Amino acid sequence: MKSSERDLQNKIAQKEAKICVLGLGYVGLPLALRFAEVGYKVSGLEVDEQKVEQIKNGVSYIPDVSFMVHPARIHATTDPSILSDADVAIICVPTPLSKTRDPDLSQVLEAAKSVAQRFHPGELVVLESTTFPGTTRELLLPLLEESGLKCGRDFFLAYSPERLDPGNQSFNLVNTPKVVAGLTPSCLQLAQSLYGRIVARVVPVSSTDTAEMVKLLENIFRSVNVALVNEFAIMCHRLGLDVWEVIEAAATKPYGFMPFYPGPGLGGHCIPVDPHYLSWKLKLHAYKARFIELADEINREMPRFVVERVADALNRDGRSVKDSKILVLGVTYKRDTEDIRESPALDIMKLLYEKGGKLSYHDPYIPKLSFND
Numbered sequence: 001m002k003s004s005e006r007d008l009q010n011k012i013a014q015k016e017a018k019i020c021v022l023g024l025g026y027v028g029l030p031l032a033l034r035f036a037e038v039g040y041k042v043s044g045l046e047v048d049e050q051k052v053e054q055i056k057n058g059v060s061y062i063p064d065v066s067f068m069v070h071p072a073r074i075h076a077t078t079d080p081s082i083l084s085d086a087d088v089a090i091i092c093v094p095t096p097l098s099k100t101r102d103p104d105l106s107q108v109l110e111a112a113k114s115v116a117q118r119f120h121p122g123e124l125v126v127l128e129s130t131t132f133p134g135t136t137r138e139l140l141l142p143l144l145e146e147s148g149l150k151c152g153r154d155f156f157l158a159y160s161p162e163r164l165d166p167g168n169q170s171f172n173l174v175n176t177p178k179v180v181a182g183l184t185p186s187c188l189q190l191a192q193s194l195y196g197r198i199v200a201r202v203v204p205v206s207s208t209d210t211a212e213m214v215k216l217l218e219n220i221f222r223s224v225n226v227a228l229v230n231e232f233a234i235m236c237h238r239l240g241l242d243v244w245e246v247i248e249a250a251a252t253k254p255y256g257f258m259p260f261y262p263g264p265g266l267g268g269h270c271i272p273v274d275p276h277y278l279s280w281k282l283k284l285h286a287y288k289a290r291f292i293e294l295a296d297e298i299n300r301e302m303p304r305f306v307v308e309r310v311a312d313a314l315n316r317d318g319r320s321v322k323d324s325k326i327l328v329l330g331v332t333y334k335r336d337t338e339d340i341r342e343s344p345a346l347d348i349m350k351l352l353y354e355k356g357g358k359l360s361y362h363d364p365y366i367p368k369l370s371f372n373d
């Protein structure tokens, strides 16, 4: 074992490793708090000053995180110089789509540049953001090696996807197995050792490309199955059948079937977005990811289907959407979260509004909503 690896192993084992989490959002904040909870010295680099202030004041902006039940504190700051002192830097920044629905890795690259500018021997860098296979190896590695340091010898690089499910009362960071991969065997060893301190089970895989693909399979599995059941809802409607009865009965099969339920579409920062990372990557390899694109098409059409059903229901009563008072119950993308990113409820509201509906909504998590959201 090289001395830099041994030093960091020791620091991790003795909880002396200083950890800096970049991006204190849904993924980064609980992660930072968990490391602090088990005894590490943790800092958080966040570009949003408001979030930094809220953390300093002990106020949580994420429903699943209550500072009252997390006595451990983290040092949050907007000052990137905090990275000079870090033994481990974990990148948890957003990976959205561009206007043309291509991957937008600008925030990951910005965060990686912040790390690179204060890079020092012996450091472990982990990317947690969801992205296409090859990101860690093809983009982060060269950026960090510009320093002249060599990966696996002078510094270590790993990828570990986050599996957070906001609002889930049963599974959390600690009891959800964590997939980990390293660029080299030393990188993997260190990342395994690090995450082994905070989660019950670490699942090592052979390469960072594989780990990136694992996360995409998990999310695309959901997107495709949701699309399938959404299309079943449309087909059942045409056939005059009750889709819920069909699903409940099918779910009594004790093997080979997993129930998914229809809804108004897909929301959140992950499931509607991440599959495009893979289809984009495959385009570079002259391959069309047909399942991904079809699932996206079906899921995207669901708000329109819901609006048609509303219009039909009003029509049966001799009324039109125009000038009808319509109350939308729940606008976040799923229950028990205040996240409205990509929420199909917003698309439904826009469509009804365009048809002249007089809209109001109720959602205990969203006191105010602007149509620009």
Ligand SMILES: NC(=O)c1ccc[n+]([C@@H]2O[C@H](COP(=O)([O-])OP(=O)(O)OC[C@H]3O[C@@H](n4cnc5c(N)ncnc54)[C@H](O)[C@@H]3O)[C@@H](O)[C@H]2O)c1
Pocket: 022, 023, 024, 025, 026, 027, 028, 045, 046, 047, 048, 051, 092, 093, 094, 095, 107, 110, 111, 114, 128, 129, 130, 131, 162, 163, 164, 165, 166, 269, 270
């Ligand atoms: N939210 C989820 O349920 C979930 C689950 C699994 C994986 N992910 C993935 O994790 C990543 C982060 O998602 P999230 O939901 O936590 O996003 P988020 O928007 O809640 O948080 C990201 C934070 O990073 C900050 N940030 C952006 N650029 C920065 C920089 N250069 N330096 C420091 N901070 C910076 C932002 O201000 C923001 O507060 C994404 O790739 C997402 O796909 C999210």
